[in-house]
Amino acid sequence: MQLVEREKLDKRIETLKQCYGNDRSALLPILQDLQAEYGLLTGLIMQETAHALGIHPVEVEGVATFYSFLRTDQKQGKYVIRLCRTISCDLAGKARVARQFENELGIRFGETTKDGLFTLEYTNCLGMCDQGPAVMINDRLFAKVTPQMVPQIIMDCRQDFLKTVFPEITPSDVQKEGPILKNALPFGEGLKKALTLSRSDVIATIREAGLKGRGGAGFPTATKWQLAGTAVSDTKYVVCNADEGEPGTFKDRYLLHAQTDLLLAGMTIAGYAIGAQKGYLYLRGEYLYLRKHLEKSIEKRRQSGLLGKDIQGKKGFSFDVELRLGAGAYICGEETALIESLEGQRGEPRNRPPFPVDTGFMGNPTIVNNVETFIDAAIICAKGPAWFAEYGTEKSKGTKLFSISGDCKKPGIYELPFGITVQELLEEVGGEDAKAVQIGGASGHCIPAPEFKRNIAFEDISSGGSIIVFGKNRDMLQVAKNFMEFFTEESCGQCTPCREGNIKILEGIELLEKGRCSTSYLNELIRLGETMQLASKCGLGQSSPNAFLSIVEHFKNEILGRVPEAV
Amino acid sequence: MANILIVDDDQDFVEAVKSVLVSGGHRVVAAYSRETGMDAVKKENPDLMILDVMMEQPDDGFAMAHDLRKAEFKKPILMLSSVGTISGMTFDKDSDMNPVDAFEEKPIKPERLLAKVKELLGA
Ligand SMILES: Cc1cc2nc3c(=O)[nH]c(=O)nc-3n(C[C@H](O)[C@H](O)[C@H](O)COP(=O)(O)O)c2cc1C
Ligand code: SF4
Numbered sequence: 001m002q003l004v005e006r007e008k009l010d011k012r013i014e015t016l017k018q019c020y021g022n023d024r025s026a027l028l029p030i031l032q033d034l035q036a037e038y039g040l041l042t043g044l045i046m047q048e049t050a051h052a053l054g055i056h057p058v059e060v061e062g063v064a065t066f067y068s069f070l071r072t073d074q075k076q077g078k079y080v081i082r083l084c085r086t087i088s089c090d091l092a093g094k095a096r097v098a099r100q101f102e103n104e105l106g107i108r109f110g111e112t113t114k115d116g117l118f119t120l121e122y123t124n125c126l127g128m129c130d131q132g133p134a135v136m137i138n139d140r141l142f143a144k145v146t147p148q149m150v151p152q153i154i155m156d157c158r159q160d161f162l163k164t165v166f167p168e169i170t171p172s173d174v175q176k177e178g179p180i181l182k183n184a185l186p187f188g189e190g191l192k193k194a195l196t197l198s199r200s201d202v203i204a205t206i207r208e209a210g211l212k213g214r215g216g217a218g219f220p221t222a223t224k225w226q227l228a229g230t231a232v233s234d235t236k237y238v239v240c241n242a243d244e245g246e247p248g249t250f251k252d253r254y255l256l257h258a259q260t261d262l263l264l265a266g267m268t269i270a271g272y273a274i275g276a277q278k279g280y281l282y283l284r285g286e287y288l289y290l291r292k293h294l295e296k297s298i299e300k301r302r303q304s305g306l307l308g309k310d311i312q313g314k315k316g317f318s319f320d321v322e323l324r325l326g327a328g329a330y331i332c333g334e335e336t337a338l339i340e341s342l343e344g345q346r347g348e349p350r351n352r353p354p355f356p357v358d359t360g361f362m363g364n365p366t367i368v369n370n371v372e373t374f375i376d377a378a379i380i381c382a383k384g385p386a387w388f389a390e391y392g393t394e395k396s397k398g399t400k401l402f403s404i405s406g407d408c409k410k411p412g413i414y415e416l417p418f419g420i421t422v423q424e425l426l427e428e429v430g431g432e433d434a435k436a437v438q439i440g441g442a443s444g445h446c447i448p449a450p451e452f453k454r455n456i457a458f459e460d461i462s463s464g465g466s467i468i469v470f471g472k473n474r475d476m477l478q479v480a481k482n483f484m485e486f487f488t489e490e491s492c493g494q495c496t497p498c499r500e501g502n503i504k505i506l507e508g509i510e511l512l513e514k515g516r517c518s519t520s521y522l523n524e525l526i527r528l529g530e531t532m533q534l535a536s537k538c539g540l541g542q543s544s545p546n547a548f549l550s551i552v553e554h555f556k557n558e559i560l561g562r563v564p565e566a567v
Numbered sequence: 568m569a570n571i572l573i574v575d576d577d578q579d580f581v582e583a584v585k586s587v588l589v590s591g592g593h594r595v596v597a598a599y600s601r602e603t604g605m606d607a608v609k610k611e612n613p614d615l616m617i618l619d620v621m622m623e624q625p626d627d628g629f630a631m632a633h634d635l636r637k638a639e640f641k642k643p644i645l646m647l648s649s650v651g652t653i654s655g656m657t658f659d660k661d662s663d664m665n666p667v668d669a670f671e672e673k674p675i676k677p678e679r680l681l682a683k684v685k686e687l688l689g690a
Binding site: 359 | 624625629630634637653654655659663664665
């Protein structure tokens with residue numbers, strides 16, 4: 001019996017290799033498919049996969065245990081219920097929904113029911129921050145879940161979702177469109193225009209537009225493309241960072257669905273400009289439900305001659321896009337960790353330099369850009385750099401998509417010009433009463449009311465688009481706690497300041513909660529946070545103390561000397 | 568004798584190159600950024616340019632070479648940069664992406680610099 005099982009498994013792995021490739025970079029997708037089929041990555045599965053790819057089984061186990069969506073211990077249930085525990089869903093009442101799921105199923109989070117039907121888990125941001133609390137069950141999404149809805153949801157699962165009609169994709173709330181979202185470009189237009197230009201003219205166009213990366217760091221896009229494009233190498237890669245894991249961000253989720261063609265056009269234009277033949281779209285595992293739509297869109301472009309060989313009749317220009325899924329690791333949004341993950345490794349950030357433009361995917365020049373950056377680039381090629389540069393500020397040209405959630409009347413997606421003040425933004429979204437706003441997600445900054453005159457732009461408060469509004473009655477210590485729990489969980493653990501520092505700060509917050517933290521210890525924690533900003537290896541540890549530090553700075557009176565409620 | 572413009576943000580390096588080229592009988596003018604470099608080209612109308620890559624932006628030299636050729640600047644450009652060592656990538660001249668006449672890695676020996684300049688001016 002064992003032998004038959006093994007043969008069956010080996011055959012299956014061979015089929016998967018034909019689909020994903022023979023080298024190590026095929027490891028993650030192979031494990032993901034095997035997990036979906038077997039419910040668990042057993043020792044035998046890991047061993048056979050290792051043999052098939054010519055690597056040591058320990059390497060496979062190392063990868064399998066890194067990603068939270070892969071399981072090596074307990075078999076997952078037929079239905080994996082993942083409740084978002086990120087700040088926006090927390091503000092929207094996640095705790096009561098969690099409790100009701102536990103009550104209905106008779107298990108705790110992290111457990112599977114005895115009949116093997118249900119596994120209950122927490123997950124980080126599902127990108128539904130404006131419609132929380134959000135729950136994902138296998139590849140289905142449930143928005144605005146209330147405790148009352150929980151028994152019905154479980155009943156639906158028991159009936160294999162047969163009774164429920166689901167939209168293919170839960171629509172996003174777009175509250176304000178600007179020139180980018182209203183682009184009205186016909187199918188294929190962005191790419192057509194770009195291919196009339198020389199490679200260097202494409203890059204000059206992006207440079208003239210002043211486009212800076214929309215993923216948060218704001219690195220000039222043309223510079224990245226120029227360096228990769230000028231480097232002498234036969235093999236280069238374009239990677240789209242669709243790992244959108246920053247708590248409170250959901251604009252890429254929308255763009256991936258609503259502007260798919262422009263995204264793929266932007267990637268193809270980048271491929272042309274830098275001289276790459278292959279692109280990867282790295283989609284976070286939490287957005288599994290977008291997979292079918294994206295694969296369909298890629299296929300449609302192949303059929304229309306917009307992907308593949310000699311694109312649009314341009315001899316010698318070939319480019320194709322492959323979709324790769326993440327597996328529940330926020331750190332894989334960091335570009336070098338993302339590349340490691342694509343290569344079939346644990347998603348641990350690399351030392352920089354060298355930068356990905358140099359030693360990127362498989363050691364080749366690689367550009368990594370955010371979803372929105374590629375879309376902007378495609379529109380810029382079609383409409384010209386001057387059109388784009390009309391919006392925004394001198395140093396932050398264009399408009400930006402913001403994901404707004406938290407305590408405001410009109411949460412959702414907004415396209416607004418760079419340079420807008422926090423106050424203007426709050427008026428736009430109906431959040432004038434806010435006492436603070438978190439800009440740039442958990443790793444961003446907490447801006448208190450006296451600073452609402454500041455501008456959202458790379459030269460002042462930069463942001464990848466996540467804006468979380470905190471109303472008058474929000475407990476800022478709980479906000480800091482939620483963020484630090486997130487970072488403690490998501491730190492890859494490679495370097496000490498981040499691995500240990502996040503835990504220490506979280507413990508400090510728990511002391512503050514109990515009203516048992518002296519100011520001298522708080523000052524120690526502040527120094528620890530500052531050390532982490534300087535000494536951590538990657539952006540996660542360098543920015544994880546930001547929110548805590550700003551909350552301590554601006555809300556000291558609120559967090560010191562607490563008297564816990566008697567239980 | 569040739570009129571040479573060097574555009575490089577490293578003042579010490581500019582001084583060193585200047586003294587080598589002056590000893591070779593050339594007249595040398597320097598600019599320290601892409602922007603001032605473009606102005607200097609118009610003013611000086613140099614016979615040859617020596618261009619760094621990583622200045623304010625890490626790709627300024629590549630961008631400037633592109634802009635110069637767009638502006639019909641036809642004289643030889645010698646790109647002299649450590650961008651390859653710093654970035655770990657290999658760079659060379661390229662008719663579209665890097666329209667210069669020669670690409671040399673920093674540091675460069677004085678004899679090699681003078682020989683390259685002579686070769687480019689002769690071309
Ligand atoms: C911990 C961490 C998470 C990140 N997550 C994302 C992400 O989800 N999406 C993204 O585009 N960039 C993310 N980034 C930034 C990327 O490293 C990179 O700068 C970006 O993809 C570059 O694209 P851009 O220049 O178009 O912004 C993250 C960075 C860090 C340090
Ligand atoms: S800073 Fe944190 S996430 Fe980044 S490498 Fe170090 S431990 Fe890993």
